[in-house]
Amino acid sequence: MKKMLPISIDDVSFIFGNNNYEANLQINACYCTKCQNGYKNTITNYTIFLNNLLDIQLNGFCGACYQTMGRYIETGEDPITAMNAEAIWETHITLQELKIKKED
Numbered sequence: 001m002k003k004m005l006p007i008s009i010d011d012v013s014f015i016f017g018n019n020n021y022e023a024n025l026q027i028n029a030c031y032c033t034k035c036q037n038g039y040k041n042t043i044t045n046y047t048i049f050l051n052n053l054l055d056i057q058l059n060g061f062c063g064a065c066y067q068t069m070g071r072y073i074e075t076g077e078d079p080i081t082a083m084n085a086e087a088i089w090e091t092h093i094t095l096q097e098l099k100i101k102k103e104d
């Protein structure tokens with residue numbers, strides 16, 4: 001089963017090693033099934049997830065028509081971004097486990 005962790009813009013910056021998250025996430029090159037403009041729509045109001053393949057997933061809406069829209073970035077395929085994403089993944093999992101322990 002695919003596991004997903006919500007991550008922040010800061011986590012994204014860490015994964016790519018820079019602060020240019022809008023370009024890294026290609027937020028203005030998304031495909032909208034309703035507008036059918038090619039990959040020319042901008043995703044808006046999105047939530048960012050990291051999945052257990054170390055890829056980034058955005059769940060949001062088309063900036064033009066507000067249809068739900070997703071974006072998938074294969075950070076798990078590149079050795080550098082995969083290494084950084086793994087560090088974020090491990091940190092979040094450790095933190096989650098500590099919180100669960102605290103609740104017991």
Ligand SMILES: [Zn+2]
Pocket residue numbers: 032033034035036041062063064065066067
């Ligand atoms: Zn649209």
